[in-house]
Amino acid sequence: MNAHKLSQRVAVALLGGATLLTLAAVAFVIFFVLEKGLSQVNLEFLLSKPRDMGKEGGIFPAIAGTLFLSLLAIAAALPLGVGTAVYLAEYTRENGFTRALRFGTDCLAGIPSIIFGLFGYIFFVTTLRMGWSLLAGALTLAIMVLPTIIRSSEEAIRSVPESWREVSLSVGATRWETVRKVVLPSALPGIVTGVMLSFGRSIGETAAVIFTAGSSFRMPRGVFDSVRTMAVHFYILAREGISTEKAYGTAAVLVMSVLAVNVLTYWLMHRFIARRAR
């Protein structure tokens, strides 16, 4: 066998091996969590309140808290992020300012989430006197996921063919009409992907949330009530040694939620693309 054929085979083997290893790691984590936790998960666990600090009962307030917090975070981050992306891609030409902005968002993406938690605690919880609350947690998460939304939206907007914009402008549409009627509808799949990734990340986030949304496991009645997310609930149960079984049960629900969000994203996107290509 000659040398370049050999190197080809080695490359394929290494690349294939890397892929396999990645898949195996993901599968192992999911299997491990489900195997340990699934026995705890039943309707009662999902729908009832925790009793005795979480040693008994279910996690319903944590599920609700996670959902409210993530939805509120996306609701805050979506208009800001997409707006910024539209501005960057459609209304500015590449210059020092846009490069600085892009560099800034990239840096923001690399910051560990506990730093966001600390910032949220100092700014939203203390300075703005929101207290440990749904609102403070959601705003902190929003800042954390903004870079993802901006970047994925900008990429999606830039991949819309320039000629479509030209056509729209040539029949007398304004920039804004062009953005609204042609660019955004075409960029939607990419934007949705970024949003769903951010949603998934918000669901699983712990460090940024524990300092800002607190850890009350009562049902929240408004945005200024403290909530406990599933991730925080898991952390407290495990850390304080309250109940390993219930902790794994929570983890199983959490993992399944994140998986469900991802599957839903792909399903929505395929449906959307299929509908447009009709």
Add this chain to the structure above:
Amino acid sequence: MSGPPSPGRGLGSAKVEVKGLRVSFGREEALRGVSIDVAANRILGVIGPAGSAKTTFLRALDRMNELKIGCRTEGSVLLDGEDIYLPTCDPVALRKRVGMVFAMPMPLPMSVYDNVAYGPRLRQGREPSPKAKVDLDELVETSLKAAFLWDEVKDRLGGSGLMLSGGQQQRLCLARTLAMRPELILLDEPCSGLDPISTARIEEALSILKERYTIVLVTNNTKQASRVADETAFFLMGELIETGPTARIFLNPSDRRTEDYVTGRFG
């Protein structure tokens, strides 16, 4: 279709007067001082080899050049006697009066109906009245008929414009332009990617459309210019070499370079 004939101007008077038009991109001067009139209700064919700034000339007539970075325009373009490069002229309003069909068939990613209705809807409010909807249906139908496409798409107006064939797509783009009821139609090599039958359909449409519209047709195909254009202008390296009635340009050109080009010696 009730396309507006230019008010107070008879057949043959100038719809567009171009004076000393220069367009440059960055340091590169593309169009080097062109002056030419386009007569109302006529087809002006613009011919010339690749790189002779035919498209830049065309795009100067509805201020599309300025969408590109570093573009500078000098000179004047009068549409019905008014300079479209004055600061008081709104390019968005101008482009509603001047329609453009691009070289590549470029339907928008929406249904056939929505493609044609795209321009007219820009003028409607958010909640169009029932009458406006009926009018729009009518406008879509007449526009598609004028572009010789109606019979082929009347049963699938709701289907995506992207699913049509290339020739159909280009006629859809023509219909989209016609639906705006423009005064001036600019066509940038509209048949460059089309088969002879689709090309013939488009040419047929143009020769009928000139009764209502003024048309500027840029083409790489000299035969096409000789078939459909009333006047022909020959561009070379950003300059207008010669213009005149099509028959004269093809049979008895006064410039040697024109003769060489139309007889196929270069280009």
